[in-house]
Amino acid sequence: MLLRLTRPNEQPTASAPARSLLRRVWRHKSGRIGLILSILLVLLAAIGYVWTPYDPDLPNFALAMKPPSGTHLLGTDEMGRDVFSRIFNAAxxxxxxxxxxxxxxxxxxxxxxxxxxxxxxxxxxxxMRLVDIVMALPSLVLAFAILGILGPGFKNLLVALILSDWAWYARLARSLAIGSGTRPDILTAKMSGISFSRIVLTHLLPGIATKLGVMATLAFGSMIGAISGLSFLGLGVQPPHAEWGAMLSQSRLYFDIAPWLLLSPAIAILLSVLSANLIGHALRDVTEVKKQ
Incomplete structure (x- = not known):
């Protein structure tokens, strides 16, 4: 059996495994639904960043607690702010x-x-000892501890979640890197005289990055839940800025008289988590088929 050597002018692209995986996910029914839903949510976030029908942070107490109408599609909150604009801006x-x-x-x-x-x-x-220390504590417990040191705030929340989440990816990347030494393509590249740095960049890195990317996609729904949950507790976005978890926290006291305040951010979080779970379900199916 002949091994195919990599020619000097052939450059395996790091995006090729990702494109192949994306095509298989698109052909999966739940994956297609999840991708379409996620694209719509990303568009919502992009539009809300640059434009909203009303100022999402400007109060107008004369319009407080107005139900959904043609003027305010999702009603107004206790300070008269347009809920639709705040949902857009919070995305x-x-x-x-x-x-x-x-x-x-x-x-x-x-x-x-x-x-x-x-x-x-x-x-x-x-x-790996550092990774073991980070992984010894549940991610949210560690995030709470870091926020206790840094204090509440959206930037501090992001830092706390990054510091409590990176170790899982490091452990998986190390395992894949150690097990890659006997892979046929890497052995062939070594035999053909390709430099070590090029082997890492063109053979080792794309495969490991794709596998870690799948892991990150599976964790996306949980991450939205973590950000919303910590913001709900007042550790994330601070008033008057809008964030779905913070909006849930602010609106829970008015559910009896203004249920639209609670339902709007709850549905937004639900759709985001649902899209991530649908894509994760498709990824699990297509990767299982690949292994067979």
Whole structure:
């Protein structure tokens, strides 16, 4: 059996595994629904970042507690602010924050895991002891501890979630990096005289990044729930700025007289988590088929 050597002008792209996986997810029924729903939510977040029908933070007490109408599609809150505008404006903080936390955790874990797995020795031992310490505590408990030190606030919330979440990706990246030494494509690349740095960038990194990306996608719904839950407790976005979890917290006292205040952010969170879970279900199915 002949091994196909990589020609000098052939550059395996890091995005190729991701594109192939995305196509398989799109062909999956629940994956297609999840992708369409997630695209709509991302568009909602992008539009809400630059434009809203009304100022989402400007109170108008003369319009307080108005029910949904043609003027205010989702009604107004206890301060007369348009709920539809606040839902729009809050989307980039809830969805965008989840993307940011997962992206930073992914990159930190990818770097630490690959570096630890390839270097071995004392570097591997020290890095993995740090990972063990972080993983010894539940993520939310560690996030609470970090917020207790840094204090409440949206930026501090993001920092706390990143610091409590990166270790899982580092552990997986290290395992994949250690197990990659006997892969046929990497052995072939070594035999053909390709430099170590190029082997890492074109052979090792794309596969590990794709697997960690799947893991991050599966965790997206949980991350939105964590951000909303901590904001609900007053540890995230501070008034008057809008965030779905904070809106739930502010509206729970008015549910009897103004249920639209609670239902609107709750449905937004539900749809976000649902889209992530549908994509995660599709990813699980297509990766299981791939293994067979």
């Amino acid at each position: 980039h903080r809830s969805i965008g924050a989840a993307f940011l936390v997962l992206a930073c955790s992914f990159l930190i874990g990818l770097f630490v895991g690959i570096l630890s797995g390839l270097m071995g020795g004392l570097v591997d031992t020290l890095m």
